[in-house]
Amino acid sequence: MPPSLMSVRVPLRRRIGGASSTRGARCSPVPGQRGFTLIEVLLATVLLAAGLALAFATLRASTATVERGEALAARSERMRAVEGFLRRRLASAQPIGFATDPANGNVLRFVGEPDRMRFVADLPDYLGRGGPHLHDIAVYDDGDGARLAVSFAMVLAGETVVEEDPRPPEPLVPDLSEARFRYRGLDAENGLTEWMDSWEAVDQLPLQVSIEIASGRGGAWPPLVVALPQSTGGIGSALPSGNRGSRLNLGGRARRRR
Numbered sequence: 031m032p033p034s035l036m037s038v039r040v041p042l043r044r045r046i047g048g049a050s051s052t053r054g055a056r057c058s059p060v061p062g063q064r065g066f067t068l069i070e071v072l073l074a075t076v077l078l079a080a081g082l083a084l085a086f087a088t089l090r091a092s093t094a095t096v097e098r099g100e101a102l103a104a105r106s107e108r109m110r111a112v113e114g115f116l117r118r119r120l121a122s123a124q125p126i127g128f129a130t131d132p133a134n135g136n137v138l139r140f141v142g143e144p145d146r147m148r149f150v151a152d153l154p155d156y157l158g159r160g161g162p163h164l165h166d167i168a169v170y171d172d173g174d175g176a177r178l179a180v181s182f183a184m185v186l187a188g189e190t191v192v193e194e195d196p197r198p199p200e201p202l203v204p205d206l207s208e209a210r211f212r213y214r215g216l217d218a219e220n221g222l223t224e225w226m227d228s229w230e231a232v233d234q235l236p237l238q239v240s241i242e243i244a245s246g247r248g249g250a251w252p253p254l255v256v257a258l259p260q261s262t263g264g265i266g267s268a269l270p271s272g273n274r275g276s277r278l279n280l281g282g283r284a285r286r287r288r
Contacts, residue, residue, distance in 0.1 A: 150165070238258070
């Protein structure tokens, strides 16, 4: 072999050998360097699982808080809507007869009972055909739970028009647990009478009406007192003192007297 080739090949070997030795030095483990032990891996996994569980618990609690807030807001809005409806309907009551008492021939303009009210007021267009309608606000209990509802019927020439296919009562408080209607007028000396559970002067409107409602999920509502502008302050028949302060408790389907 010519000397020139030998002189070329020898340096190549040296360079290749040097590169191999350098690569081997780089791949060799460094003293003092080690990996994770099994205990460390398990500990990290446990900490990660605990963090995820805490995050999910916080998210679940936040979701439940939001849902409770939305339910409370919906109940409050429902309460305001029902109270506003009752206030507007009672304030618009008119001294229009809707029936005649067959016992004495008196015209019925307002019939008030502990759990039912009947009077005539103009019906808004969004609720029907408008005009004077009998408003029948009553407590219903058909075995599926008590509820406060209202029904409407047209009044014509002092008589209630009975429809062939009347609409069912519109629910106002579906989960009713307690209701109390009371009435007040003027006595013989033009002074306010005490609150009475029944309005006996059926041919006149009471001066004021008090409504107390309690629902199963919303609890006791704020008392509602409505003045009837078109009332003449009729003299309500005096009731025995034992009849005052009665309350209709619907939870046990019995009246509770205090």
